[in-house]
Amino acid sequence: MVPQDLISDVAAFVRERAALETGCETGIDGLFAFCSEKRTEFQAMIYEPVMCLVLQGAKEAHLDDRTVRYGAGKSLIVSHALPVTAGVIDAxxxxxxxxxALQLDLATVRSLYDEIGPLQEPERASHSMSVAEGDPALFDAVGRLFRLARDPVEVQALAPLVLKEIHFRLLRASHGGMLRQLLLHESPASRISKAIALIRDRYKATLPVADLAAEAGMSQSTFHEHFKALTSTTPLQYQKELRLMEARRLLISGGKSVAAAAYDVGYESPTQFSREYTRKFGLPPRDEKLASAPLAQ
Known part of the structure; x- marks a missing residue:
């Protein structure tokens, strides 16, 4: 059962900061509060490694052919950076x-592993974006962390301890299997994480799958199989998603032409860029740029 007072406190916190639909920082590094009074359009975004605890309502995320719905009382764990399309569906x-939502600190996770050793948790098939019923102890710890923000002195003294507790509980969670796998240096989860970091760092460049597989220390066929299993997409599609989302940011900011945005993110053909952009976002990049342009005064 989700504590009703925590729902009220988080909603009030967001409303006071006029951050409905966008969410806001809480004063605790990596902890964000969200409140939406209406369903939202599905937006393309990158889910960084994160834990999301839903107190009320529901949200849905689409990752290629995978759909994940997480509602009240559920916790979401994302272990790898993933390009998704997500929106609030119940509000x-x-x-x-x-x-x-709390950004995961893999350094904290690794320090826990060094302290307590391997966790003897029963493993099951896991994905880099998994949902399960929220443990009451997890709700308690996250609620305590959120309320620490009221007092900067308590944040400084107690937040590191509560953050460590939260990461420990996520490591032991039934859907924390991928986090546990990340701690094993030679595991597929750890190897694919290295390849994802390379794609994100060099998303504008041409990246042969052979080079990515070499970075992961795998054969091309094994690399492709594990990448697809973890992310529900292929390495090249993953790179394309990054390019298109960055191009959209450039267009909406108003500083780039369609052709310039295409070239800036690594496309050699503006025509191909426009075609893939339209397929991804539902409208041509030129229309996106016009729609986001400020009205003349």
């Missing part, structure tokens, strides 16, 4: 979508 003014 109203009387019963808004409310959640708390």
């Amino acid at each position: 109203s003014p009387d019963k808004p979508y409310v959640s708390l």
Whole structure:
């Protein structure tokens, strides 16, 4: 059962900061509060390694052919950076979508592993984006972390301890298998993480799958199989998603022409860029740029 007072406190916190639909920082590094009084359009974004605890309402994320729905009382663990399309699907003014999201600190996870050793948790097939029922102890710890923000002195003294507790509970969670796998240096999860870091760092460049496989220390066929299993997409599609989302940011900011945005993110053909952009976002890049242009005064 989700604590009702925590729902009220988080919703009030976001409303006071006029951050409905966008969410806001809480004063604790990596902890964000969200409240939406209406369903939202699905938006393309990158889910960084994160834990999301849904207090009320529901959200849905699409990753290629995989759909993940997480509602009240559920916790989401994302172990790898993933390009998704996500939106709030259950919210109203009387019963808004409310959640708390914490960016995962893999250094904290590794330090726990060094302290306590391998966790003897029963493993099951896991994915880099998994949902399960939120443990009452996890709700308690995340709620305590959120309330620490009221006092900067308590943040400084106690937040590191509570953050360590939260990461420990996520490591032991039934859907924390991929986090546990990340700690094993030679595991597929760890190797694919290296390849993802390379793609993100060099997304504008031409990246042969052979080079990515070499970075992961795998054969091309094994690399492709594990990449698809972890991310529900292929390495080249992953890179394309990054390019298109960065191009969209450049267009909406208003500083780039369509052709310039295409070239800036690594496309050699503006025509191909426009075609793939339209398929991804539902409208041509030129229309996106016009729609985001400020009105003349």
